[in-house]
Amino acid sequence: MSNSRLDSLLAMLIESPNDSFIIYAIAKEYESQEIFDKALEYYEILDNNDPDYVGRYYHHGKLLWKLGKDEESLQVLDKGIETAKRVGDQHALGEMKQLRWEISDEDM
Numbered sequence: 001m002s003n004s005r006l007d008s009l010l011a012m013l014i015e016s017p018n019d020s021f022i023i024y025a026i027a028k029e030y031e032s033q034e035i036f037d038k039a040l041e042y043y044e045i046l047d048n049n050d051p052d053y054v055g056r057y058y059h060h061g062k063l064l065w066k067l068g069k070d071e072e073s074l075q076v077l078d079k080g081i082e083t084a085k086r087v088g089d090q091h092a093l094g095e096m097k098q099l100r101w102e103i104s105d106e107d108m
Helices: 003-015 020-032 036-049 055-066 070-087 090-104
Strands: none
Touching: 003 020, 020 036, 020 055, 036 055, 055 070, 055 090, 070 090
C-alpha cells in the first residue's frame, strides 16, 4: 500500500471527521504499513467516538495480541463481544469469540 492511499484517507477524514469507516480504514492502512502506534491511535479514536462500530474490535484485538499485549487484547475483545451481542452482529460475535479463545485458550 502506498502513502497516497493513506493521504487520500486522511484528506477524506478532514471532510468527514466523524465518519467511522474512514477512521477504521486509516487504522487498517497504518496497520498494513506496520505503523502500529498510529493504528492503535485510530482504533482508540473509534472506541471513543463510535463504540458501536463493531467491525473494529476484532482487528484492534488481533493487533494488540500480535504486539504481545494479551490482556489488553482480551479487554478489547470482551467489549467487542458485548457490543456485537447488543447490536445483533452474529458474524462479528463469532469471529471475536474464536479469536478470544485462541488468545486465552479458555472456553467461551
